[in-house]
Amino acid sequence: MRDDDPAVSVAELLTAAAGGDQTAWDTLVARYAGLVWSVARGYRLQVGETDDAVQNAWLRLVENLGRIHDPAHLGSWLATTIRRECLQVLRRRGRTGYPTEDVETDAAVDPAPALDAGLLQDERSAALWAAVNTLPQRCWGLLRVLMASPPPSYAEVSAALGIPVGSIGPTRQRCLDQLRARVIGDPLLDDSVTSDPAEEAT
Amino acid sequence: MTIDPDEQLLDELRAIVARTDPVPAHVDEAARAAFGMRSLDELARLLLDSETAADSGMRGTGETRMLSFGAGEVGLELQVDVDRATATLRGLLRGAAGPVTVEGADGIRHDTDPDEQGWFVVREVALGRTRLRVASASVITEWFVL
Numbered sequence: 298m299r300d301d302d303p304a305v306s307v308a309e310l311l312t313a314a315a316g317g318d319q320t321a322w323d324t325l326v327a328r329y330a331g332l333v334w335s336v337a338r339g340y341r342l343q344v345g346e347t348d349d350a351v352q353n354a355w356l357r358l359v360e361n362l363g364r365i366h367d368p369a370h371l372g373s374w375l376a377t378t379i380r381r382e383c384l385q386v387l388r389r390r391g392r393t394g395y396p397t398e399d400v401e402t403d404a405a406v407d408p409a410p411a412l413d414a415g416l417l418q419d420e421r422s423a424a425l426w427a428a429v430n431t432l433p434q435r436c437w438g439l440l441r442v443l444m445a446s447p448p449p450s451y452a453e454v455s456a457a458l459g460i461p462v463g464s465i466g467p468t469r470q471r472c473l474d475q476l477r478a479r480v481i482g483d484p485l486l487d488d489s490v491t492s493d494p495a496e497e498a499t
Numbered sequence: 500m501t502i503d504p505d506e507q508l509l510d511e512l513r514a515i516v517a518r519t520d521p522v523p524a525h526v527d528e529a530a531r532a533a534f535g536m537r538s539l540d541e542l543a544r545l546l547l548d549s550e551t552a553a554d555s556g557m558r559g560t561g562e563t564r565m566l567s568f569g570a571g572e573v574g575l576e577l578q579v580d581v582d583r584a585t586a587t588l589r590g591l592l593r594g595a596a597g598p599v600t601v602e603g604a605d606g607i608r609h610d611t612d613p614d615e616q617g618w619f620v621v622r623e624v625a626l627g628r629t630r631l632r633v634a635s636a637s638v639i640t641e642w643f644v645l
Contacts, residue, residue: 314534322534330530334522348526349644353628355533356604356642360542385644388551422515429512443509444516473505 308368315362325371326355332372333379335445336457339438340383350382357382372449376442376456428479436472443469536604540632540639543570548643568631568640575599575631575640585623586645590631592617597635604628604642 305324313321333354337347357378358365365371429440442449442457455462547567566577572594580587592599592613601609601621613619624645632639
């Protein structure tokens, strides 16, 4: 899934990048761009705000290239960094008069505009995507991070959301159940999404 | 092989999001270009930002924001007043002498010479990502957002 040699460790890439190696930097970006973007999208910022937060996170890494003490957990470091950048964007809205949505609440939000639906050729995917977009912020944020490619570790998810690793599994379960509940009755999704082989077996 | 229905659903969502919400090309390009901002100077850490110290009672003093940076002996205190699209920076440089450069993420730079006590003022700084550099001390601040 990664377009570089996975045998090259993050520690080696960081060292090379700190020494000025643009290719090593590009490789780091390629490895973690999906994670950083997914975390940011989980915070439901405005379009330009997301771009800025992501860019800030990368600039932080550039600043700290020689100071990452635990290269094996660079993903968690980046996830923490992008979370802080997103929260700062939300804080600044209060100052600048932007409407602020409390990301910590479980309040339902408006469905995202259907602009993406046209990209989904099959109706089932479009319906599922529409349903997932209507989930409360807590669930959307978690699921959006989990949707990152490559799939993030729970340590990275924990860092991305500021929640304990132990709460991820139960929350994930609850959110996927909510998603299934929303598509019950949808002829495109009902059977295929809610079917649970384990349940059918009993 | 057992197929976990939750994993299956997440895989399906991951495949969907790869089509509907991939990392935009311009974001990817900017991330790679961020490397061009690499500096070999010592990094002056943001020690205090009144904007993020909301619970410390520092808010409510009008629109003025206070920032404090430090790197070893060198310190930079900054007072930020925003007026529409630009900011006025009033600063105090400690532990070093020489010009202070205000650098925006767009590459625009303002140079200023602090007075004998280290005070300086820079007006009409564009809002957005910014950092300050003290070339004589090889110190550069973290990025902060005006």
